Amino acid sequence: MNRRDFVSRVTLGAAAVCTTLGKASPAAAQSGRVNLRFIGMMGFVERSDQSFLVATPGAAHHHMVHVPFLMARAGSRAASTFGMTPAAGVIPAAFDMQLVGTRPADFVYRSLANTAIDVVSGVDGAVTNAASQMAHLADIAPGKRVRGNLEKWASATISLRGGRVENSSAHPDAGKEWSFGTYRQALTDAVNYSNSDGQATTVRLTGATEAATLTVESGEAAELWIVSAADPGDRQNAPTRLVHSELLFDYLVDAPPVLAECAAATGREVPPTALPFLHPTSASTGLIAGSMAPPLTDFCYIADILLRPFRSK
DSSP: OOGGGGOOSOBTTSGGGGSOOOOOOOOOOOTTOEEEEEEESOEEEEOTTSOEEEEEOOSSSSSSOEEEEEEEETTSHHHHHTTOBOOTTOOGGGTOGGGTTOOGGGEEEEEOTTEEEEEEESSOOOOEEEOTTSEEHHHHSTTOBBOTTHHHHSSEEEEEESSEEEEEOSSTTTTSEEEETTEEEEOOSEEEEEOGGGOOEEEEEEOSSOEEEEEEOTTOOEEEEEEEEEOGGGOOOOTTEETTHHHHHHHHBSSOOOOEEOTTOOOOOOOOOOOTTSEEOSSSOEEOOOSOOOOOOOOOOOEEEOSSOOOOO
């Protein structure tokens, strides 16, 4: 089917867009802080109430496939609540350079394919947005349309209400200036979400027949990683020109793709790693990938669709 058949009649930047829609310490989560770390290719869509819908690319839209999964520390309450399991051969540092030096055995996983997560922190639904380095699709493709059925089009969705998002990095090329034709901006591949002022936070995960809820009271801590990683067969290993840009345009907007380029990008080589839940069978189970991926150099950036011309520094 022509992908334009799936596109809504909404314009990027219009209020109607969102009415439906160095080495860090491997220490445990900071006391009183809920932290969700988003890494890889996904889109943050600002809703009319300034909450966010986060969507990961589906597997059917383009020849490049990204696999969404949840990662947590083994033995944590989040790992137990969401039924997360070990994955042989998976190296967390391959996806997040801030985990260099950690033990792979200390992490567990869950497939996010065909899954929704709802995160509510405090009583104010608006998310404080300090994440200025997501790719601004309203500037890259001005006046183009966003998919009205984005939640059906995505492989996983995460709703964020309350709390704060800010720039982070999981790859050494994050923070560098990238060009989309004549438009240029700094890009990141990781965004951190945290609760505001230690407020109580609820994380609810649902699938077709499953539901699990983690409630983190004020003063407690929780730490989760939400990753959208490239299928090993789709890794291009061309760090200065990101062909994965095509996927974001394919599943988010009605516009010809504009590839991100950065002459200063170096890529990042890591030991070969397996990818958890490469071929998921449901919202909660999947087959752990048996083959090892080649060294990963790709930079999979995060995009946004904002209602306001907000650009924090």
